[in-house]
Amino acid sequence: MSTSPAWSDTEVSSLDAATTPVSAVPDAPYPRHWEADVVAADGATAHLRPITPDDADAVVAFHARLSERTRYFRYFSPYPSIPARDLKRFVEVDHHDSVALVLWLGGEIIAVGRYVRLGADDPSAEVAFVVRDDHQGRGLGSILLEHLAAAAAEVGISRFVAEVLSENRAMVHTFRQAGYDVTRSLDGSTLHLEFDVAATDRSTEVRRSREQAAEARSVANVLTPRSVAVVGASTDERKLGHVVLRNLLLGGFTGPVYPVNPEARSVRGVRAYPTVTDIPDDVDLAVLAVPPEEVPGVVDGCLEKGVRALVVVTSGFGETGEEGIARQRELVSEARSRGMRVVGPSALGVVNLDPAVRLNASLAPTLPPPGRVGFFCQSGALGIQILAAAAQRRLGLSTFVSAGNRADLSGNDLMQYWDTDPTTDVVLLYLESFGNPRKFARVARRLARRKPVVAVASGRHATPGLAASTSPLEEASVAAVFDQSGVIRVSSVDELFDVALLVANQPLPRGPRIGVVGNSSALGVLASDVALAHGMHLAFPPVDVGSMADPAELADAALQALEDDRCDALVIVFSPPVATDGAEHADALAEVVTSADKPVTTTFLASSGVPEHLAVPSELGGSAVPARGSVPSYPSPERAVIALVRVIRYTQWLERPVGDFVVPPGCDLTAAREFVDGLGPIETALVLDDDQTAELLRRVGIHVAPFRRARTRDEAVAAAAALREQGGGEVVVKTVVRTWRHRTDLAGVRTGLSDDEAVAYAYQQLADLSGSPEVDVQVQVPPGMPVVVELRDDPSFGSLVSFGLAGVVTELLGDRAYRATPLSTMDAHTLVRAPRAAPMLDGYRGARPMDLAALEDLLLRVGQLADHVPELRSLVLDPILVAERGVHPTSMRAVLGPPPGPRDDGPRRLGG
Numbered sequence: 031m032s033t034s035p036a037w038s039d040t041e042v043s044s045l046d047a048a049t050t051p052v053s054a055v056p057d058a059p060y061p062r063h064w065e066a067d068v069v070a071a072d073g074a075t076a077h078l079r080p081i082t083p084d085d086a087d088a089v090v091a092f093h094a095r096l097s098e099r100t101r102y103f104r105y106f107s108p109y110p111s112i113p114a115r116d117l118k119r120f121v122e123v124d125h126h127d128s129v130a131l132v133l134w135l136g137g138e139i140i141a142v143g144r145y146v147r148l149g150a151d152d153p154s155a156e157v158a159f160v161v162r163d164d165h166q167g168r169g170l171g172s173i174l175l176e177h178l179a180a181a182a183a184e185v186g187i188s189r190f191v192a193e194v195l196s197e198n199r200a201m202v203h204t205f206r207q208a209g210y211d212v213t214r215s216l217d218g219s220t221l222h223l224e225f226d227v228a229a230t231d232r233s234t235e236v237r238r239s240r241e242q243a244a245e246a247r248s249v250a251n252v253l254t255p256r257s258v259a260v261v262g263a264s265t266d267e268r269k270l271g272h273v274v275l276r277n278l279l280l281g282g283f284t285g286p287v288y289p290v291n292p293e294a295r296s297v298r299g300v301r302a303y304p305t306v307t308d309i310p311d312d313v314d315l316a317v318l319a320v321p322p323e324e325v326p327g328v329v330d331g332c333l334e335k336g337v338r339a340l341v342v343v344t345s346g347f348g349e350t351g352e353e354g355i356a357r358q359r360e361l362v363s364e365a366r367s368r369g370m371r372v373v374g375p376s377a378l379g380v381v382n383l384d385p386a387v388r389l390n391a392s393l394a395p396t397l398p399p400p401g402r403v404g405f406f407c408q409s410g411a412l413g414i415q416i417l418a419a420a421a422q423r424r425l426g427l428s429t430f431v432s433a434g435n436r437a438d439l440s441g442n443d444l445m446q447y448w449d450t451d452p453t454t455d456v457v458l459l460y461l462e463s464f465g466n467p468r469k470f471a472r473v474a475r476r477l478a479r480r481k482p483v484v485a486v487a488s489g490r491h492a493t494p495g496l497a498a499s500t501s502p503l504e505e506a507s508v509a510a511v512f513d514q515s516g517v518i519r520v521s522s523v524d525e526l527f528d529v530a531l532l533v534a535n536q537p538l539p540r541g542p543r544i545g546v547v548g549n550s551s552a553l554g555v556l557a558s559d560v561a562l563a564h565g566m567h568l569a570f571p572p573v574d575v576g577s578m579a580d581p582a583e584l585a586d587a588a589l590q591a592l593e594d595d596r597c598d599a600l601v602i603v604f605s606p607p608v609a610t611d612g613a614e615h616a617d618a619l620a621e622v623v624t625s626a627d628k629p630v631t632t633t634f635l636a637s638s639g640v641p642e643h644l645a646v647p648s649e650l651g652g653s654a655v656p657a658r659g660s661v662p663s664y665p666s667p668e669r670a671v672i673a674l675v676r677v678i679r680y681t682q683w684l685e686r687p688v689g690d691f692v693v694p695p696g697c698d699l700t701a702a703r704e705f706v707d708g709l710g711p712i713e714t715a716l717v718l719d720d721d722q723t724a725e726l727l728r729r730v731g732i733h734v735a736p737f738r739r740a741r742t743r744d745e746a747v748a749a750a751a752a753l754r755e756q757g758g759g760e761v762v763v764k765t766v767v768r769t770w771r772h773r774t775d776l777a778g779v780r781t782g783l784s785d786d787e788a789v790a791y792a793y794q795q796l797a798d799l800s801g802s803p804e805v806d807v808q809v810q811v812p813p814g815m816p817v818v819v820e821l822r823d824d825p826s827f828g829s830l831v832s833f834g835l836a837g838v839v840t841e842l843l844g845d846r847a848y849r850a851t852p853l854s855t856m857d858a859h860t861l862v863r864a865p866r867a868a869p870m871l872d873g874y875r876g877a878r879p880m881d882l883a884a885l886e887d888l889l890l891r892v893g894q895l896a897d898h899v900p901e902l903r904s905l906v907l908d909p910i911l912v913a914e915r916g917v918h919p920t921s922m923r924a925v926l927g928p929p930p931g932p933r934d935d936g937p938r939r940l941g942g
Contacts, residue, residue, distance in 0.1 A: 060125040064181055066939035067366040068133070071169035071240070073247030074338060074369040075940065076140065078177060081130040083121045085139070088132075090117065092139040097163045103198040104160040120144075126185050127155075131177055133170055136333055136368050140165045143174030145182060145190065154189040154224075155182055169240060171204040176237060176937035179227040192223045209233030238472075241938045242446050248371045249447035251338040252439065253382045253429050255314035256285045258391060259306055259337070261328050262319035262344075263289030263297045270343050271319035272297070273393050274379065281390030281397070288313065306331040314338050317379070317391050322346035322354075325361055325375075333368035340365055341391055342374035343410075348435040349376055362437045366940065373439045378410035378432030381417075384453055392432070401426015402453060403534050406444045407460035408433050416460065416523065423527050425534065428454045438940070440465045442473050449477045456534045458526060459485040459517075466941055468934035471511045471850055475688075478516030482533040482680060485517050486526050507830050510848040514857060516683040518676050528673040531662035536629040538681045541598035544674060545569040545591040548603030549579050553633065557601050557667040564675040569597035577607050581618035589622045592630070599674050602632040603667050623661055629677065631670040632663040689856025696731035697891050699898040705729055706926065712901050716926040720806070723905075723924040730891045732907075734919045737808035739766075746793040747786045749807040758809035760784045763792040764921075767800040771921070781810060811918035815871055815880050816909035819889065821896050823903045823930055829896040831889060835867045836909045853893030858886040871912060880912040888917050900929035 060080035068078050081089075093101075093112050101109045112120070123130050123144075130144035143159030159174045179190065194201050196219050205212055209232040210225040229237075258278060262271035271289075275297055278287050288311075289297040292304040303309050306316060306328065316337045318328055322344055332340065347358035358375060365372045373380055379392025383400040390397060394413065398420035405420070405427055407413050413432035420427060428451070433439055441459050448454045457477065464470055474483055487508045512519045518533075520526050544561045546568070548554045554572030561568065575587045584604070591600050602619060606612035612634050623630045664670040693699065705726055709716070718726065724734045736756060738749035750761045763780045765771050770778030778800060780792035789807070797803050816836035823829045831853060834846040847864030849857045862868065862885050873879040888910070896902055904925040911918045 061181075061184075064125075064131070064177065066177065066937070067363075067941075068173050068938055069241075069244040069248050069940060070165075070173070071167075071244050071247065073244060073249075073251045073371070074168070075248070075366040075371060076170070076369065077134045077363075077367040078131055078173070079134070080125055081121055081123060081132050081142070081144075085132060086117055086121050088137075088139045089120060089142070092142065092162060095162055095164075096160065100160060100163055100166075103195055103201065104158065106195065129178065129181050129185075131174055131181070133174065134367060135165075141170045141174060143171075143178050145178050145187070147187060148191070153187055154191055155187045157190040157192050166200065169244065171201065172208060172240060173938060175204065175208055179229075180937045182227050188228065189224060189226050194221045194223060195219055196221045207236065209236035237938060242449065242473075244938070245443050245446040246450055248339075249439070249443050252315060252341070252371060252373060252380055253389065253431075253447070254384075254387055255339070255389070257288065257312060257314050258283065258285065258389070259288040259290055259309060259313045259316045260319065261290040261306060261316055263291050263294075263302060264319075265291070265294050265297055269319070270393060271317075274317050274319060274343060274391060275300075277390040277392060277394070282388045283390070284386065284388055285314075286311065306335045306337065309335065312336065315341065315391065317341045317343065318374075319343050322357060322375075326364065329361065329364050329368065329370075332370065337370060339371045340373065341377055341379055342372060342434070343377055343379060343393060344374070345376045347375040348437060358435060358437050366438065371439050371443075372437060373431060374434040375437060376410060377434035378413035380432075381427070381430040383427055383429070392430075396421050397427075399424065399426045401428060401534070402455040403427050403458060403530060404444065404448045404451070404454040404456070405430045405458045405460075406433070406441045407431075408436050408462045409460075410434060412460065412523075419523065419527060423531065425527060425530055436463070436465065442466060442469050445470075445473045445477050445483070449473075449480065455481055456530060457481055457483045458530055459483065460523070460526070461485060461487045466934060467507070467511055467850070469941075471515050472934060474511075474515035474517050478680075479684070482677075483515075483517045484520060484526055484529045484533070484676075485512065486520055486523065487512070506832070506846075506848040507850065510830060510850045513683075514850060516680060518680050520676060525669070525672070525676075528662075528664060528669050529676050532629060532631060532673045532677055533680075535660045535662060536631075537627055538684075539599040539629050539674070539678050540681070542678050542682070543567045543569040543596055543598040544671070544678075545594065545597035545600045546572040546603065547575070547584075547587045547591050547600065548572070548605075549575050549577050549584060549607075550603060550605045553603035553605060553635070553667050557603055557633075557671050560668050560671040561601075561675070564672070566671075566675060566678065569594060577605070581615045584615055585618040585622045588619055588630075592623065592626045592628055597628065599628055599678065600626075600630045601667065601670050601674065602630065603635075603670075604633065605635045620661065629674065630661050631674055632661055633665070633667045633670045634663050635666075686860075687856050689854030689859070691852055691854050692890065693894055694731060694887055694890050697894055698729050698731075699894060701729040702726060702895060702899055706899050706901055709926070712926050712928060714927065715903070718924040718926065720922065723922045726895075726899075726924065727919070727922065730895045732888060732891050732919060734922060735809050735811045737806045740793070740805050740807055741803050743790050743793045746805055746807055747789050750783065750786065750789045753807065753809050756809075760810040761789065762808045762810045762920075763789060763796060764806045764808065765796045765800040765802060766804040766806060767802050770796075770800045783810075808920065811911050811920060812913040812916070814911035814913035814918065817871075817885070817912055818906070818908040819892060819910060820908070821892055821902065821905040823896070823900075829893075829900075831861065831892055831896070833861050833889065834865045835870065840865075840867060849893075851893045851896045853890055855886070855890065858889040858893070861889060862886055878914055881915050881917060882912075884915075884917045885910075885912055888919075897935070900933065901926045903927040903930070 065079040067075055069075055127147040132139050133141040141161040145155040145157040147155045157178055159171055161170045205223050212223050212225040215222045260271055260275045263275045264271045266272055275289055288309045289300050289302040290306055291297055291302045294302045296302050313335050316332050318340055320328060347354045362372055381392050382389040394417045396418045407416060410432055431444055448457050477483055518529055520529055544566050546554045546557045551574045554574055558568055558572050573587050575583050588602055591597050736753055740746035740749045753761055761783050765778040783789050783792055793805055796805055818834055818836045820832045829851040830848050832846045832848050834840050845865045845867050847861050849861045862882055871880045906923045907919045908921055
């Protein structure tokens with residue numbers, strides 16, 4: 031792809047340098063954030079990092095394993111070995127104008143990519159990469175290209191050029207399919223390619239599509255193995271290894287199972303092997319139930335054996351403290367660098383109930399029947415409870431993963447898998463922490479458009495030793511992420527199953543109109559009140575057929591309600607009369623409601639003749655999974671209605687347009703980035719002064735009302751005169767002391783000042799009042815409704831934009847709405863209308879409506895600023911006056927700091 035390197039008569043076979051470990055290089059001379067664990071197209075992992083001089087031996091070994099054809103395609107010549115001077119040039123780069131990235135698997139380099147700037151001030155660089163023959167076809171070239179483009183953009187290189195032999199179809203395909211706008215020209219047998227490295231909508235779409243496919247494949251390697259080894263399979267029935275082996279065998283796993291025990295010839299009648307490497311056949315999945323100190327050695331053996339994934343049920347890692355956390359990080363680093371994903375440690379295990387797989391690689395003693403619901407949780411103890419509850423309520427599962435400490439495989443990975451898994455229709459999540467909330471929001475938003483996602487977020491810190499706690503910001507963050515992503519949030523495991531039974535077995539409602547039918551007026555009124563309290567509508571007054579109604583009468587009333595066009599969903603409440611258990615009523619109802627195209631929920635109180643939680647035809651007995659269309663029954667009318675409410679809100683989200691992620695006109699994100707970079711390294715919190723904040727905002731098209739700082743009476747008068755000369759009319763004088771400036775009675779502000787005498791008098795008043803000689807003199811903006819926009823970056827949940835009307839009442843009532851970034855046009859639209867006081871902006875009681883479109887535009891700019899300047903930890907615009915035309919920020923405060931938490935932009939990498 032590049033021109034042939036210079037030749038030398040001196041060939042190099044080895045240098046006096048040890049092969050560099052695959053993991054992070056201590057005191058690395060390159061940008062550490064360029065390192066990444068990545069997932070190839072086949073779901074296996076590798077470690078990517080910039081090259082160092084210590085990699086020379088590994089580069090030589092890599093080159094020696096390239097075929098003649100691959101070397102010719104890369105260097106345009108046979109190039110059988112690397113001359114010394116070329117090797118020096120290859121491994122000694124400045125990580126700026128010349129960059130080389132290497133992909134490691136185990137202790138070997140499997141791919142190399144590099145670029146070299148074409149000239150000192152040239153914004154273009156020549157790019158090239160080569161993949162070892164036995165690793166071609168795994169998408170490694172596209173991964174290298176993404177990371178090289180991201181590195182180039184950081185150092186001011188905006189364009190890549192490449193020279194490729196036209197017969198090198200694989201490389202040409204890599205460039206063509208990368209999503210960049212590539213220009214091509216042919217010179218003889220060489221194809222010249224050029225493209226801008228800046229991400230485009232198409233390249234982002236391609237990157238995320240490949241990410242989804244690769245991460246889904248890596249989960250499939252865990253859940254659909256062809257063979258399983260249980261390392262630590264003990265003959266002692268009390269040991270974890272014995273339990274896992276027993277469950278695999280009793281579950282009827284369709285592939286071979288290999289116990290690994292150096293001290294036993296067989297376990298549970300199955301031949302055992304001393305180590306993983308002694309197993310004569312291939313092993314896809316290894317379950318580790320050995321002491322923590324033995325895990326590293328087992329990982330080495332799994333690498334040698336070609337194992338694709340590990341499930342670590344062993345405890346003694348991150349949950350034990352700092353030493354355990356370090357041991358856990360080492361486990362994940364070693365496994366990923368050897369191509370393996372990890373579930374755990376301290377995991378309950380994984381389950382796949384597909385009849386073609388029948389995998390129970392877990393410690394769970396009870397499993398639910400097969401079904402079409404995927405479930406992810408962390409806690410092993412909770413996982414056992416969840417599986418038992420699913421079995422009791424006959425909720426059929428497709429797959430189940432308990433990730434334990436979630437050191438590697440996460441809920442985000444599972445959602446990537448379930449998105450395209452044909453055996454899963456509903457996704458359930460029990461989340462104790464978020465790995466990468468930004469990625470969660472993106473992946474969940476896409477998945478929820480296809481399949482219902484129901485989640486419990488416990489709000490607990492994952493850090494050992496910290497008590498469970500949920501701050502208001504954390505709660506707002508979780509609520510905002512879930513609301514934007516279409517995730518059905520519930521508050522308990524019971525409610526999780528309530529909703530799951532409904533979405534797994536019933537059609538989605540078409541609207542919020544709920545009908546209530548039953549044989550008890552008290553129960554009907556109770557169900558109606560709950561529906562109204564949650565913002566739903568009654569399709570008609572509750573229908574009471576009477577306490578002594580026979581089965582046919584109850585069924586006929588239900589049928590009439592379902593046929594009523596006013597009814598979108600139906601709740602049936604039933605209290606069995608004396609001398610009957612309700613079984614006949616359940617059978618009669620099932621005949622008319624199981625085929626309905628509207629969702630139905632039921633409540634059978636004190637009834638022993640029908641299944642506890644399902645009103646279905648009596649022939650569906652035992653532990654069989656109810657067929658699609660079966661009607662879930664709940665222990666109370668409240669739970670039956672609330673489950674419907676949750677699902678109705680989900681369908682309303684489905685009907686809501688996604689909106690567009692746009693950069694508003696005049697929003698110069700490059701200029702904003704340059705301004706922050708010009709401030710120098712930001713290692714601690716940096717509070718910007720008002721002039722700096724105004725300049726940062728101006729670069730994204732947010733214009734604060736013009737102001738000048740004054741420290742004496744004469745300066746205040748001069749500032750007012752200068753502002754009037756610039757086109758301003760009346761001015762405002764404000765103390766810089768914020769405790770006075772933001773008082774409800776506006777004691778620290780003087781408005782409507784039109785002459786020098788008034789300005790001088792106002793200055794003296796405020797100086798005497800606040801004790802500070804400093805004031806701001808500002809152009810008075812048109813009258814409007816004061817609002818507050820705030821951006822805050824939570825280390826756990828990402829950037830959050832809040833909006834509300836200004837004032838003490840709003841603050842006391844907590845009437846703020848929140849959205850997580852990135853903000854779409856629909857997010858901005860709903861955000862300004864979400865607070866309870868929002869109607870005051872839109873013509874409440876005959877008032878003139880304010881300019882909501884301009885307010886939405888401002889929010890989009892704030893969202894873009896947050897996404898492109900992650901150092902912006904806090905931004906407060908208070909107040910912003912929303913007028914009939916335009917919005918006018920008048921006061922602001924910004925704080926910069928080191929970017930927190932994982933991002934969800936740039937090239938593909940594992941994390942969260």
